[in-house]
Amino acid sequence: MTTVPVGTASDAAAERLRRPTRVRLLWFAASLAALALIVAASVAIGSRDVPLPAIVAALGGGGDGLDAAAVQTRVPRTVLALVVGAALGVSGAVMQGVTRNPLADPGILGINQGASLAIVAGIATVGLTSATQYAWVAIAGAAVSAVVVYTIGSLGRGGATPLKLALAGAATTAVFSSFITAIVLPRNDINSVVRSWEIGGVGGARWDVLTQVAPFLVVGLLLSLGSARALNSLALGDDLAAGLGERVALARITAALGAVMLCGAATAAAGPIAFVGLVVPHLCRLLVGVDHRWLLPYSAVVGAALLAASDVLGRIVARPAELDVGIVTAVVGAPVFIAIVRRRKVREL
Amino acid sequence: MTVAHTLEARSLSVGYQDREVLRGLDLRIPPGRITAIVGANACGKSTLLRSMSRLLAPRAGQVLLDGKAVHRTPAKQLARTLGLLPQSPVAPEGITVADLVGRGRHPHQGVLTRWRTEDDEAVAAALEATGSVELADRDVDELSGGQRQRVWIAMALAQQTELLLLDEPTTFLDVSHQVEVLDLLTDLNRARGTTIVMVLHDLNLAARYADHLIALADGAVHAAGAPAEVLDAGLVEAVFGLRSTVIADPVSGSPLMLPIGRHHSG
Amino acid sequence: MSVVDRIRSSDGALARVVAGRRRRSARRRAILLGLGVLIVAAFVVTLMVGRTFYGPDEVLAVLFGRDVQGATFTVGRLRLPRAVLAVVAGAAFGMSGAAFQTMLRNPLASPDIIGITWGSGAAAAFAIVVLGLGGAPVSAIAIVAGLAVALAIYLLSRRGGLVGLRLVLIGIGVAAMLHAVTLYILSKAPDWEAQEAMRWLAGSLNGANWQSAAPVLVALTVLGPVLVLLARDLDALRLGDDTAAGLGVRTERTRLLVLVAAVGLLAFATAATGPIAFVAFLAGPIASRLVGADRPVLVPAALIGALLVIVADFTGQFLVGARYPVGVITGVLGAPYLLFLIIRSNRTGGSP
Numbered sequence: 001m002t003t004v005p006v007g008t009a010s011d012a013a014a015e016r017l018r019r020p021t022r023v024r025l026l027w028f029a030a031s032l033a034a035l036a037l038i039v040a041a042s043v044a045i046g047s048r049d050v051p052l053p054a055i056v057a058a059l060g061g062g063g064d065g066l067d068a069a070a071v072q073t074r075v076p077r078t079v080l081a082l083v084v085g086a087a088l089g090v091s092g093a094v095m096q097g098v099t100r101n102p103l104a105d106p107g108i109l110g111i112n113q114g115a116s117l118a119i120v121a122g123i124a125t126v127g128l129t130s131a132t133q134y135a136w137v138a139i140a141g142a143a144v145s146a147v148v149v150y151t152i153g154s155l156g157r158g159g160a161t162p163l164k165l166a167l168a169g170a171a172t173t174a175v176f177s178s179f180i181t182a183i184v185l186p187r188n189d190i191n192s193v194v195r196s197w198e199i200g201g202v203g204g205a206r207w208d209v210l211t212q213v214a215p216f217l218v219v220g221l222l223l224s225l226g227s228a229r230a231l232n233s234l235a236l237g238d239d240l241a242a243g244l245g246e247r248v249a250l251a252r253i254t255a256a257l258g259a260v261m262l263c264g265a266a267t268a269a270a271g272p273i274a275f276v277g278l279v280v281p282h283l284c285r286l287l288v289g290v291d292h293r294w295l296l297p298y299s300a301v302v303g304a305a306l307l308a309a310s311d312v313l314g315r316i317v318a319r320p321a322e323l324d325v326g327i328v329t330a331v332v333g334a335p336v337f338i339a340i341v342r343r344r345k346v347r348e349l
Numbered sequence: 350m351t352v353a354h355t356l357e358a359r360s361l362s363v364g365y366q367d368r369e370v371l372r373g374l375d376l377r378i379p380p381g382r383i384t385a386i387v388g389a390n391a392c393g394k395s396t397l398l399r400s401m402s403r404l405l406a407p408r409a410g411q412v413l414l415d416g417k418a419v420h421r422t423p424a425k426q427l428a429r430t431l432g433l434l435p436q437s438p439v440a441p442e443g444i445t446v447a448d449l450v451g452r453g454r455h456p457h458q459g460v461l462t463r464w465r466t467e468d469d470e471a472v473a474a475a476l477e478a479t480g481s482v483e484l485a486d487r488d489v490d491e492l493s494g495g496q497r498q499r500v501w502i503a504m505a506l507a508q509q510t511e512l513l514l515l516d517e518p519t520t521f522l523d524v525s526h527q528v529e530v531l532d533l534l535t536d537l538n539r540a541r542g543t544t545i546v547m548v549l550h551d552l553n554l555a556a557r558y559a560d561h562l563i564a565l566a567d568g569a570v571h572a573a574g575a576p577a578e579v580l581d582a583g584l585v586e587a588v589f590g591l592r593s594t595v596i597a598d599p600v601s602g603s604p605l606m607l608p609i610g611r612h613h614s615g
Numbered sequence: 616m617s618v619v620d621r622i623r624s625s626d627g628a629l630a631r632v633v634a635g636r637r638r639r640s641a642r643r644r645a646i647l648l649g650l651g652v653l654i655v656a657a658f659v660v661t662l663m664v665g666r667t668f669y670g671p672d673e674v675l676a677v678l679f680g681r682d683v684q685g686a687t688f689t690v691g692r693l694r695l696p697r698a699v700l701a702v703v704a705g706a707a708f709g710m711s712g713a714a715f716q717t718m719l720r721n722p723l724a725s726p727d728i729i730g731i732t733w734g735s736g737a738a739a740a741f742a743i744v745v746l747g748l749g750g751a752p753v754s755a756i757a758i759v760a761g762l763a764v765a766l767a768i769y770l771l772s773r774r775g776g777l778v779g780l781r782l783v784l785i786g787i788g789v790a791a792m793l794h795a796v797t798l799y800i801l802s803k804a805p806d807w808e809a810q811e812a813m814r815w816l817a818g819s820l821n822g823a824n825w826q827s828a829a830p831v832l833v834a835l836t837v838l839g840p841v842l843v844l845l846a847r848d849l850d851a852l853r854l855g856d857d858t859a860a861g862l863g864v865r866t867e868r869t870r871l872l873v874l875v876a877a878v879g880l881l882a883f884a885t886a887a888t889g890p891i892a893f894v895a896f897l898a899g900p901i902a903s904r905l906v907g908a909d910r911p912v913l914v915p916a917a918l919i920g921a922l923l924v925i926v927a928d929f930t931g932q933f934l935v936g937a938r939y940p941v942g943v944i945t946g947v948l949g950a951p952y953l954l955f956l957i958i959r960s961n962r963t964g965g966s967p
Contacts, residue, residue: 103784107791108787108788108791148953152723152953152956155956162784163721163780163783163784164721164723166783166784166787167721167723167724167728167729167783167787168723169787170723170728170729170787170790171723171728171896171949171953172953174727174728174892174893174896174946174949175893175946175947175949175950175953177892177946178817178892178893178942178943178945178946178947178949178950179946179947179950181813181817181942181943181946182939182943182946182947185813185814185817185937185939185940185943186937186939188806188810191806191809191810192806195798195801195802195809198798199795199798199799199802274791274795275791323799324799324802326795326798327795327796327798327799330791330792330794330795330796331792331795331796333792334788334789334791334792337784337788337791338771338785338788338789341772341781341784341785341788342771342772342781342785399857402860402861403860404857404860404861423863424860424863424864424865425863426863427863428861428862428863429863432861433857433858433860433861434858434861435855435857435858435861436857438854438855438857438858439720439853439854439855439858440854441720441853441854443903443907445635447632447635447636448639449854451636452850452851452854452862453862455847455851455862455863455864456862456863458847460844460847461844464636469629469632469633469636470629472632473628473629473631473632474628476628476632477628482627482628482631485628485631485632485635486635505861508862514861
């Protein structure tokens, strides 16, 4: 008869638990290095060829003429791509945690479209102009649609399954699209503004836009990062999380608010961009596992890298024109989404 | 109405993608009797049931119903002889009990045939046999677990097959409803001579209710025969990897298995 | 109670079963009849009312082929094809939507939501904006692309059988991608063509004529009966694949046939009118609320689709301030339906 010791851990077991931390730090350093490379590429590459010395000169504030002007528009553009990418990555990771849904994404769940509708309605009725106004309206729209989608998605048997949430998101998106069409169709004056904004891009980045949405992003990020430990408990299911001493409703609302602020502000700054919030957390989970304390910072870094890389890609493939980053992420992200769906067992959907 | 249908598997191999679940399995279902299939989790019990009812195509070997391969029998024709109740069937939202039971008439109806008196009679008889006439106009969604299981069995009865395959008909039921369902199946077997094949989790209920016990291990039949002959401590050790002692059930005399565990000595 | 007594049905049980079934059938017949009457009424009103009003006598005269000053052109050449297209396209959308929802066992899983119609949409935008086409070639391209995208979604979601859930999700993924592509094409278009493409994408009956209505009518008369014949097998699929197979339904074959017929209907209707939003989505649930959730809904859903489109088109033309394409009206109707779902769940405490 063997007996199993209960309550003491051997040194070997403790050592095994510590080892992944080193691996995670290593991967984090690698991601940061990749990010640095992408940033360099984003500043160096564009529809206009600028030689390296001129780039360095322009960054130093010197240089002259068209070369310097081209580089100087690339800098805020790169920063905006990084910020929006990080926001969407974290927002997606938090949404996947809060809904325990591997397919959650601000685009798929229709939250971007809610923000879009709010902004389009704002442009059409009261003539919104500043980025701060955009951000407030977008966050309100995102929050309302998040509540609507989650409520519809949890109807019926079995609660909020990934399938039902995705369907609710798609249905809500379709309704909001109809409203946007209904608003825009009779208004030739705002037609092209709305259409170019709807695609999602970072091409028109300006420093003042960035500074206006920054406060929203910072608050959203803090709320999200602060929820990391709670998200780990929620991953075990509501009952078990409550049993572990988590205040489930409060934790969920805090985390969701953080996610909504991040994606609302990102949408206000760059238009609705789909699939970044979906793909990034999945990628990060492969690298660091499911611990949200690691997953969220990773998602920020990888999200920033992914969006900046997509932006560079859009500038390369369509030369001399540019492909908006929202198109690139949709075309690149949808196959990843399909791959995730195909890999899952049917019961998990 | 008892025509003795024979159901047997010959060197049956079945698998999903790269995993082989049944490996060259042979068995015979005794006609007109109750057969219970038992075994550890993931030993292939459900797979066996699904391939016997044509849901899974064999990789090698075959399943024969009255000497004919079921996978070459047209689906509707087979469904008039052999019924299947899967493990957790789903009722469409908002369906009434009478309508759900009526779905069991599907194999007896052609594309254009209308609903006939004999269909009504079959539904009424199935509701009566399962004691669910009073539930006829209720929503399936509103029923308790035990009632729902009775209604599903009623649907299988309305199909009027002489062979009935059930995958864990007692899951999620409390012990009194488990006994109720098994008593009902025994009634059917005794009154109509329906051949019943069921996968059961509970070894002791299987030993109590089955005339014939089939124990699966590693995708093959480990032992088959009357419970009193095949069920002993050696079988439990081999099939479940569990030390146990087997005594005679004081109620029925059938074998009763008592697990030993790490904290007792057997 | 002895065992044998329980096996043969008593007269009481039989009477009860028969009465329940008769009651439900009678209700179904009454509702089908009522819907038919409403459609005919709406049809007649749209023929009579417009910028000029024509009395029933004039409309009837035109329908019987007599020459009436003014009315022959306005009613015979403009209003009649438009009304016919509204009815047949609406019926096609409604029926294929209900077929998808039944097959996929989910009231939200209609083809306009899961991206089946987006193939036609993206292709039409491409044809209008990039290739500069119009009329019949756009329709042809939209039909081919719609079928191709549906086939791609089907093949991607096939892995060891069990298509249902994956089909929905992969459809949503594909739809999101095609949506982005469509928006991009529109953003690159000169304003006039973009406006044209946007109208088409919103779903519109403007420019309806016999050339555009005839193919949809043919598709409906061929594929509609196919779906109706499959209705019983389709309905058995709602019990889950294993139970349906146990009842003798060839699940995979049924699904494929339903898919082909429903997508065919959709593609032809979409090519003629553009994707009229939410008709496919709304018709099935409305029909099943009317006739009861456990009855086949294909035919009532087709009637509701027809009614929705003809009424929404009339509304968009004459009853609201700006002249909206029909798809915008039906799309906005989706909002109250979603709200209704939420409110109902609050009242019943979350369970349907």
